[in-house]
Amino acid sequence: MFKVNDLIMYGGTGVCKVTAITTNEFDGQDKLYYILEPVYQAGIIYAPVDNKKVFMRPVMSESEANDVIDRMPGVSSEVFKSSSTQQLSKHYQSVIDRHNTDDLIMLTKSIRRKMNDAISQNRHLGQIDKRFMKRAEDLLFGELAAALCIPREDVVGYIENRLGAHN
Numbered sequence: 001m002f003k004v005n006d007l008i009m010y011g012g013t014g015v016c017k018v019t020a021i022t023t024n025e026f027d028g029q030d031k032l033y034y035i036l037e038p039v040y041q042a043g044i045i046y047a048p049v050d051n052k053k054v055f056m057r058p059v060m061s062e063s064e065a066n067d068v069i070d071r072m073p074g075v076s077s078e079v080f081k082s083s084s085t086q087q088l089s090k091h092y093q094s095v096i097d098r099h100n101t102d103d104l105i106m107l108t109k110s111i112r113r114k115m116n117d118a119i120s121q122n123r124h125l126g127q128i129d130k131r132f133m134k135r136a137e138d139l140l141f142g143e144l145a146a147a148l149c150i151p152r153e154d155v156v157g158y159i160e161n162r163l164g165a166h167n
Contacts, residue, residue, distance in 0.1 A: 001049060002034060007059040007146050010047065012096065012135070014142045015039040015059060021049070040142050040152060055099045065147035068101050069162050075102055077109030079117070085128055092132035096139070104140040108133055 002008055002018045010016040016036035023030050024046065036045040047054065060068065082088040095107045111133040115125040125133075141155040150158060 002056075002058070007039070008036070009055070009057050009059060009099065009139075009143060010036055010038075010045065011054040011056070012139075013038050013041070013045065014139050015146045016045065019044075039146060040138065057099070059143055060101070060147045062147055062149070065144050066162065068105070068144070069159050071102065072105055072109075072159065073163065075105045075109060077106060077113050079110050079114050081114075085126075088126075088128050089132075092128070092136075096132070096135060101140060101143070104136045107136045108140065111136075 002021075004018055004020060006018045008016055008018060013036075016038050018034050019037045020035040022033055022035060024033050025031075032049040034045075034047045034049060036047055037043075038045065047056070080088070080091055082091065092107065095103050111125075111129050114129055115133075118125050142152060144158075145152040145155050148155075148158060
Protein backbone atom coordinates (compact mmCIF):
# COMPACT_ATOMS: atom_id res chain seq x y z
CA MET A 1 0.00 0.00 0.00
CA PHE A 2 1.26 3.46 -0.88
CA LYS A 3 1.68 6.20 1.70
CA VAL A 4 0.72 9.89 1.66
CA ASN A 5 3.26 11.92 -0.40
CA ASP A 6 4.40 8.86 -2.40
CA LEU A 7 4.83 9.45 -6.12
CA ILE A 8 3.27 6.69 -8.20
CA MET A 9 2.65 5.87 -11.83
CA TYR A 10 -1.10 5.68 -12.36
CA GLY A 11 -2.43 4.16 -15.59
CA GLY A 12 -2.25 6.45 -18.60
CA THR A 13 -2.21 9.54 -16.37
CA GLY A 14 1.44 9.11 -15.40
CA VAL A 15 3.05 10.50 -12.27
CA CYS A 16 0.63 11.22 -9.42
CA LYS A 17 1.21 12.20 -5.83
CA VAL A 18 -0.77 10.40 -3.13
CA THR A 19 -2.25 13.35 -1.24
CA ALA A 20 -4.47 11.36 1.12
CA ILE A 21 -5.84 7.93 1.89
CA THR A 22 -9.46 8.03 2.94
CA THR A 23 -12.58 5.96 3.33
CA ASN A 24 -15.40 7.10 1.10
CA GLU A 25 -18.81 5.73 0.40
CA PHE A 26 -19.27 5.16 -3.32
CA ASP A 27 -21.94 2.79 -4.60
CA GLY A 28 -23.25 2.31 -1.06
CA GLN A 29 -20.04 0.71 0.22
CA ASP A 30 -17.25 2.09 2.40
CA LYS A 31 -13.99 1.62 0.55
CA LEU A 32 -10.45 2.78 1.10
CA TYR A 33 -9.29 5.23 -1.60
CA TYR A 34 -6.09 6.95 -2.60
CA ILE A 35 -6.63 10.60 -3.43
CA LEU A 36 -4.17 11.24 -6.24
CA GLU A 37 -3.05 14.53 -7.69
CA PRO A 38 -1.49 14.25 -11.16
CA VAL A 39 1.88 16.02 -11.17
CA TYR A 40 1.83 17.20 -14.80
CA GLN A 41 -1.86 17.93 -15.32
CA ALA A 42 -4.80 19.30 -13.37
CA GLY A 43 -7.31 17.20 -11.50
CA ILE A 44 -7.92 14.88 -8.59
CA ILE A 45 -8.31 11.12 -8.90
CA TYR A 46 -10.06 8.86 -6.41
CA ALA A 47 -8.52 5.41 -6.86
CA PRO A 48 -9.63 2.42 -4.81
CA VAL A 49 -6.68 1.02 -2.86
CA ASP A 50 -7.62 -2.49 -4.02
CA ASN A 51 -8.05 -1.44 -7.67
CA LYS A 52 -6.91 -4.19 -10.03
CA LYS A 53 -8.14 -2.50 -13.23
CA VAL A 54 -5.78 0.48 -13.36
CA PHE A 55 -2.02 0.00 -13.32
CA MET A 56 -0.27 1.50 -10.26
CA ARG A 57 3.35 1.26 -9.16
CA PRO A 58 5.89 3.45 -7.36
CA VAL A 59 7.89 5.90 -9.46
CA MET A 60 11.35 4.52 -10.21
CA SER A 61 14.28 5.56 -8.03
CA GLU A 62 17.00 7.97 -9.15
CA SER A 63 19.44 5.12 -9.77
CA GLU A 64 16.79 3.20 -11.77
CA ALA A 65 16.16 6.35 -13.83
CA ASN A 66 19.86 6.66 -14.63
CA ASP A 67 19.97 2.95 -15.55
CA VAL A 68 17.00 3.49 -17.91
CA ILE A 69 18.79 6.41 -19.55
CA ASP A 70 22.02 4.40 -19.88
CA ARG A 71 20.06 1.63 -21.67
CA MET A 72 18.42 4.00 -24.16
CA PRO A 73 21.01 3.70 -26.95
CA GLY A 74 20.67 -0.10 -26.97
CA VAL A 75 16.87 -0.19 -27.19
CA SER A 76 15.73 -1.23 -30.67
CA SER A 77 13.56 1.09 -32.70
CA GLU A 78 11.89 -0.86 -35.48
CA VAL A 79 9.34 1.28 -37.28
CA PHE A 80 5.78 -0.06 -37.21
CA LYS A 81 3.88 0.80 -40.36
CA SER A 82 0.26 0.18 -41.19
CA SER A 83 -2.10 1.57 -43.79
CA SER A 84 -4.89 1.19 -41.23
CA THR A 85 -5.03 4.03 -38.70
CA GLN A 86 -7.07 1.78 -36.43
CA GLN A 87 -4.39 -0.93 -36.49
CA LEU A 88 -1.66 1.66 -35.91
CA SER A 89 -3.53 3.11 -32.90
CA LYS A 90 -4.18 -0.36 -31.51
CA HIS A 91 -0.49 -1.28 -31.79
CA TYR A 92 0.71 1.94 -30.14
CA GLN A 93 -1.88 1.67 -27.37
CA SER A 94 -0.85 -1.92 -26.63
CA VAL A 95 2.75 -0.75 -26.16
CA ILE A 96 1.67 2.05 -23.80
CA ASP A 97 -0.63 -0.34 -21.89
CA ARG A 98 2.35 -2.57 -21.00
CA HIS A 99 3.65 0.23 -18.72
CA ASN A 100 7.24 -0.77 -19.43
CA THR A 101 9.89 1.94 -19.69
CA ASP A 102 11.94 0.09 -22.32
CA ASP A 103 8.79 -0.29 -24.43
CA LEU A 104 8.13 3.46 -24.13
CA ILE A 105 11.72 4.16 -25.21
CA MET A 106 11.29 1.79 -28.17
CA LEU A 107 8.03 3.47 -29.15
CA THR A 108 9.40 7.02 -28.99
CA LYS A 109 12.58 6.03 -30.85
CA SER A 110 10.66 4.21 -33.59
CA ILE A 111 8.19 7.07 -34.11
CA ARG A 112 11.10 9.54 -34.13
CA ARG A 113 12.74 7.41 -36.86
CA LYS A 114 9.46 7.45 -38.75
CA MET A 115 9.35 11.25 -38.39
CA ASN A 116 12.92 11.62 -39.68
CA ASP A 117 12.09 9.36 -42.65
CA ALA A 118 9.02 11.49 -43.41
CA ILE A 119 11.01 14.73 -43.18
CA SER A 120 13.69 13.34 -45.52
CA GLN A 121 10.91 12.61 -48.04
CA ASN A 122 9.43 16.10 -47.58
CA ARG A 123 6.36 14.67 -45.86
CA HIS A 124 4.71 15.10 -42.47
CA LEU A 125 4.32 12.65 -39.65
CA GLY A 126 0.74 11.43 -39.25
CA GLN A 127 -1.49 12.65 -36.43
CA ILE A 128 -1.70 9.22 -34.78
CA ASP A 129 2.09 8.95 -34.70
CA LYS A 130 2.34 12.46 -33.23
CA ARG A 131 -0.31 11.77 -30.60
CA PHE A 132 1.24 8.51 -29.42
CA MET A 133 4.78 9.87 -29.45
CA LYS A 134 3.59 12.68 -27.17
CA ARG A 135 1.80 10.24 -24.85
CA ALA A 136 4.82 7.92 -24.63
CA GLU A 137 7.22 10.82 -24.05
CA ASP A 138 4.90 12.36 -21.44
CA LEU A 139 4.79 9.09 -19.49
CA LEU A 140 8.52 8.35 -19.84
CA PHE A 141 9.90 11.86 -19.35
CA GLY A 142 7.40 12.61 -16.57
CA GLU A 143 8.58 9.63 -14.57
CA LEU A 144 12.25 10.38 -15.25
CA ALA A 145 11.74 13.98 -14.11
CA ALA A 146 10.05 12.84 -10.89
CA ALA A 147 12.71 10.22 -10.19
CA LEU A 148 15.58 12.64 -10.87
CA CYS A 149 13.87 15.56 -9.06
CA ILE A 150 14.28 17.85 -12.07
CA PRO A 151 11.73 19.87 -14.06
CA ARG A 152 10.02 17.92 -16.86
CA GLU A 153 11.40 20.33 -19.48
CA ASP A 154 15.00 19.55 -18.38
CA VAL A 155 14.77 15.80 -19.01
CA VAL A 156 15.91 15.81 -22.65
CA GLY A 157 18.98 17.90 -21.77
CA TYR A 158 19.75 15.62 -18.82
CA ILE A 159 19.54 12.56 -21.07
CA GLU A 160 21.77 14.15 -23.71
CA ASN A 161 24.36 15.17 -21.07
CA ARG A 162 24.37 11.77 -19.41
CA LEU A 163 24.67 9.84 -22.67
CA GLY A 164 27.28 12.29 -23.99
CA ALA A 165 29.36 11.76 -20.85
CA HIS A 166 29.39 7.99 -21.49
CA ASN A 167 30.93 8.33 -24.97
